[in-house]
Amino acid sequence: MLDPAEMLSDHGIRSLSQVYRDHPFSMEIGGLDATIDYEPAESTNYLFGGNSNWRGPVWFPLNYLLIEALDRYHGYFGDSCQVEYPSGSGRQMDLGGVGDDLARRLVSLFLTGPDGRRPVFGGYQRLQTDPRWKNQLLFHEYFHGDTGAGLGASHQTGWTGLVLDLVADRRLGGRN
Numbered sequence: 588m589l590d591p592a593e594m595l596s597d598h599g600i601r602s603l604s605q606v607y608r609d610h611p612f613s614m615e616i617g618g619l620d621a622t623i624d625y626e627p628a629e630s631t632n633y634l635f636g637g638n639s640n641w642r643g644p645v646w647f648p649l650n651y652l653l654i655e656a657l658d659r660y661h662g663y664f665g666d667s668c669q670v671e672y673p674s675g676s677g678r679q680m681d682l683g684g685v686g687d688d689l690a691r692r693l694v695s696l697f698l699t700g701p702d703g704r705r706p707v708f709g710g711y712q713r714l715q716t717d718p719r720w721k722n723q724l725l726f727h728e729y730f731h732g733d734t735g736a737g738l739g740a741s742h743q744t745g746w747t748g749l750v751l752d753l754v755a756d757r758r759l760g761g762r763n
Contacts, residue, residue, distance in 0.1 A: 590674035598735035599645040627732030657686035709736025
């Protein structure tokens, strides 16, 4: 999960490992062939009636729950529980630190990067550059697993609005 070659993206944890991009998983079920592959954005097939976009994008509520769980485990284990983060880096970090970094990655979806662009706005030039639009944030349903571009409904203030809790929690001195 913490491996950038699999689930960890610059903008949170993907819903499926990107390993499946080059190595789809296939099996036969009741005489039907089924294949699952990594798709970082909108689904390209009609598996489950077309609602198969759980195979790669970053979903805010799942990431939020993971951060909350890491914070609680850190509250129990403290600094004694260390994991390699990101996987393969050789760097050890406590679970609270991992949660903080995942929160930073989610918050970064909405922040202007060094290139002057916000990942959430993707390739929409008007949203990226027009002074009337560039500071009008949208709370998308989910986010592109590779680029962080906002996808799906753009009014998900119910769950994607949790970004405000992440900002407030980290700004006010850390974990609750």
